[in-house]
Amino acid sequence: MAHPQMFDDDDPWLERVREIALALPGAKEKISHGRPAFHTVKVHCYYGGSLKVDGEWVPHEQSVMLHLPPRERAALAEEPRSYVPAYLGPSGWLGIDLDEATDLVELAELIEESYRTVAPARLIAELEAREG
Template identity: 35%
Template structure:
C-alpha cells in the first residue's frame, strides 16, 4: 500500500468522527477534535522505517497492547509518556483494528457531548 493510499484510509476513518479535522503536524497528517487524537506517519518517522500511527489511549491500554503484541504495538516517542500507543501499519493491515484504535483515541480526547453524538 502506498503512503497516499494509507493516508486516505486513515483519513477516512478519522474524519468520520463528529467535528474531527485534519491538520499537518510535523509534516504529517494529524487528526484533531479540539486536541490531537491520532498522528499518522505514512512513510515512517524517527528510528521506525515502517508506516505507523500514534494514538491517544486510556490508562493502562499502552501497557496492555505493547505487552500482548510487541511486534505490532510500541511506545511512541514524545507522547508515549502520556499513555499514547504506536501501531505499525505494514504487512497485513487489519483495518477494523485500525478503526478501533482510532475510535478509542477519539473517545479518549473528545468532549463528552461529541462522544454521545458518536454513540447515536
C-alpha cells in the same frame, strides 16, 4: 522554523486512516510537526511517528499514534507491531505499525477509542447517537 512534510499524500495507509479518523464527529485534519494529525479540540490520532534507539531516529512512517486508555495501551504495547513514540510516549501515546496484516476493523476501533479519550462529551454523545 517549519517542519518538513514527513508523509506521502499518495500513501494508501494514510488514505485509510484519513477515512476512519475524519468520519468521527467534529474531526478535522491539520499538519503538526510535519505529520497529519486528526483532532477535534485535542489531537486523537497522528499518522506516522518515530522513536530513538541508541541515539538514532527510527521512523515508523506507516503507522498511527494513538492516545489509548492505560489498560488497552499496556496490552497493545506487548505486541511487536507497537512502539512507544518519541516525545508523545511518556504522555500515554502508543504507535502501531500498519501493514498487510493490519485488521481494518480493529484499526477503526482503536482510532475511535483514542478519539473517545480526548473528544468533548458532546461529540462523544453524537458518536453514540450515530451508533444507535
